Structures are given as structure tokens and as C-alpha cells.
Amino acid sequence: MNILKIIFVSMLALTMTACVSTRHKIIEGGNQVKLRSMQTRAFDTTDKNNVVRNVIATLQDLNFVIDKADADLGTVTATKLSGYQIKMTVSVRPKGKTQTSVRANAQYNLEPIQDPVVYQQFFSALQKSLFLTAHSIE
Amino acid sequence: MNYLRYCVVISLLLVVSGCQTVPKDAFKLSATSLQDRQLQSRMYDTADEIALLSAGIHVLQDLGYTVDETEKNLGLVTASKHADAVNSGQIAGAVFLALLTGNVQTAYDKEQKIKVSFVTLPSKKEKGKYIARITFQRTVWNTQGQITTSETVKDKEIYNGFFDKLSKSVFLEAHQI
Numbered sequence: 001m002n003i004l005k006i007i008f009v010s011m012l013a014l015t016m017t018a019c020v021s022t023r024h025k026i027i028e029g030g031n032q033v034k035l036r037s038m039q040t041r042a043f044d045t046t047d048k049n050n051v052v053r054n055v056i057a058t059l060q061d062l063n064f065v066i067d068k069a070d071a072d073l074g075t076v077t078a079t080k081l082s083g084y085q086i087k088m089t090v091s092v093r094p095k096g097k098t099q100t101s102v103r104a105n106a107q108y109n110l111e112p113i114q115d116p117v118v119y120q121q122f123f124s125a126l127q128k129s130l131f132l133t134a135h136s137i138e
Numbered sequence: 139m140n141y142l143r144y145c146v147v148i149s150l151l152l153v154v155s156g157c158q159t160v161p162k163d164a165f166k167l168s169a170t171s172l173q174d175r176q177l178q179s180r181m182y183d184t185a186d187e188i189a190l191l192s193a194g195i196h197v198l199q200d201l202g203y204t205v206d207e208t209e210k211n212l213g214l215v216t217a218s219k220h221a222d223a224v225n226s227g228q229i230a231g232a233v234f235l236a237l238l239t240g241n242v243q244t245a246y247d248k249e250q251k252i253k254v255s256f257v258t259l260p261s262k263k264e265k266g267k268y269i270a271r272i273t274f275q276r277t278v279w280n281t282q283g284q285i286t287t288s289e290t291v292k293d294k295e296i297y298n299g300f301f302d303k304l305s306k307s308v309f310l311e312a313h314q315i
Contacts, residue, residue, distance in 0.1 A: 049211065049212070053212055056214065056257055056259075057257070060175075060271055061171050062171075063174070063273075065253050065255045065290070066214060066216055066255035066257065067207070067216060068207040068209070069209045070209060071209055072211075079253075081276075081289055082164075082288070082289060083288060115160060118164070118165050
């Protein structure tokens with residue numbers, strides 16, 4: 001009886017804190033940097049248009065349908081439907097004189113995706129398409 | 139005691155469902171991704187990307203789509219259409235179920251939205267040639283306004299049908315990639 005009570009109370013506490021606390025972390029400085037670094041990679045190329053085209057090709061390989069794109073701004077927005085919905089924006093911009101940086105962020109149904117594995121998988125697919133290595137940024 | 143047990147089970151369910159997690163395979167290239175790419179792409183012997191894009195737009199218009207966005211510098215056209223999703227078999231099933239249960243509220247698929255992105259990409263293997271890739275996606279709503287299906291369309295006939303029309307439109311032969 002007592003054990004059940006303890007389990008119940010801890011569950012309740014978990015329910016209330018689980019999502020809220022992670023959401024709060026986004027606006028905390030340290031974690032924002034962490035989020036940005038897991039969502040960003042640099043590639044050794046200055047051909048921005050080619051990078052954006054490969055982003056589109058990679059998203060199509062991952063069964064996304066492209067919603068919109070802008071060559072000048074280097075942005076691509078796409079949606080994947082597979083019983084669930086994932087919406088993703090990728091932005092490409094020059095980084096220094098020799099590199100191009102690619103930043104991605106995605107939303108699963110109503111929640112932003114903060115799982116680093118998801119972004120690793122995306123960049124791993126993108127680097128295969130580009131024949132270039134994705135460098136982590138610090 | 140029993141009441142408490144229910145509470146534990148319910149709160150456990152809440153904990154499990156509280157934070158949605160992304161399916162593990164959502165960003166992984168699937169085993170069929172190469173076949174999918176081949177199904178959705180054709181290579182054309184042309185260096186004129188704009189002509190290929192514009193031919194794609196014409197075919198989409200022929201098929202009743204309206205164009206949502208274009209970006210010619212990236213070789214992208216997105217289009218969509220709303221269409222009927224009524225399936226006579228499903229209605230018969232719904233009527234049968236209604237007769238059986240007396241519940242006249244049985245829902246069946248009513249409407250669908252189809253979204254398309256058509257992309258042209260310079261071939262990496264053969265200079266001066268372009269690859270056209272199209273992907274279809276649809277969402278289906280039932281008579282009660284609920285989403286019953288949201289998926290990427292993978293039917294072979296749909297893609298073959300599109301590229302047959304595109305080839306006629308550009309007066310070029312399409313090559314498998």
C-alpha cells in the first residue's frame with residue numbers, strides 16, 4: 001500500500017515535470033548553444049547553391065515533400081507524413097571564406113525535436129549526398 | 139487499494155505518453171530509399187533546366203494541381219490539390235456497420251489533399267543532363283473531419299504515369315537513373 005502510494009506520487013511528479021523542464025531549458029543560455037551545435041554542421045565548400053540542392057535531394061531521400069525554398073536565403077522547408085508529421089527547416093549560409101554552414105531544426109507533431117541522434121542521422125545522409133564530410137561546429 | 143492501483147496505471151500511461159519521441163527510423167535512409175529514388179526520378183538529355191521545370195508545371199496543371207511555390211534557382215516547384223477520397227467499398231462497409239449497430243455516425247473517407255514537390259537536379263554522373271524527381275504525399279480526412287491517413291505515395295503507376303506525360307511534354311526520352 002505504502003509502496004503504491006510512493007510510486008503514485010513520484011509518477012505524478014514525473015508527469016508534471018518531464019516535459020516542462022526540458023522546454024524551459026531551451027531558453028537557458030548554455031543549452032541553446034548546445035542545441036545550435038547539434039543542429040549545425042560545416043562543409044568545406046563555397047558552392048551554396050549546390051549545398052541547398054543536395055539538402056533538397058536528401059530530404060526527398062528521407063521521404064519529405066518540399067514545401068518551399070529560397071536560393072538567396074538558402075532556406076528549405078519540408079514536411080514528412082507517415083502517420084505522424086515532421087516539419088523541418090534547413091538554412092544554408094557561407095561560413096568564413098572556405099566553408100558553408102548548414103543548420104537544421106525540426107518539429108515532430110507539436111514538439112520541437114531535441115534529440116541529437118535525429119540531427120546526426122540527417123547530416124550523415126546529407127554528407128553522403130554531398131560527398132563531403134560534415135564538421136561539427138563549436 | 140483498487141482506486142490507488144488505477145491511479146498508478148493512469149499516471150504511468152501519462153508518463154509514457156507525456157513526451158512524444160520521434161520514431162527511430164524517421165531520419166534514417168530506409169532500405170528502400172534507393173528504389174524509391176529510382177521510382178521517383180528520371181534523367182533527361184537536356185541542359186535546359188527551366189524548360190524541364192516548366193514542362194513539369196504544365197503536366198501538373200494537366201493533372202489539376204495548382205502551383206504553390208516555385209524557386210527556379212533551385213529547380214523546385216511545389217503544387218497541391220484537394221480531391222475526393224470517397225471509396226464506394228468503404229461506404230458500403232459503413233452502411234452495413236450502421237445497419238448492424240444502429241449507429242448512423244459511422245465515418246468513411248471523404249476528402250484528401252495531395253501535395254507534390256517536383257525538383258530538377260543537374261546529374262552528378264553525366265554532365266549536361268538533368269534529373270527530375272517528383273514526390274507525392276497525401277492526407278485523408280473522413281466525414282467527421284478526422285485525419286485517417288497521412289503518407290508518402292509509393293504507387294508505381296502514379297510515378298510512371300507522371301513521367302510518361304512529362305516525357306511527351308518535353309519531347310525527350312526519359313532514362314531510368
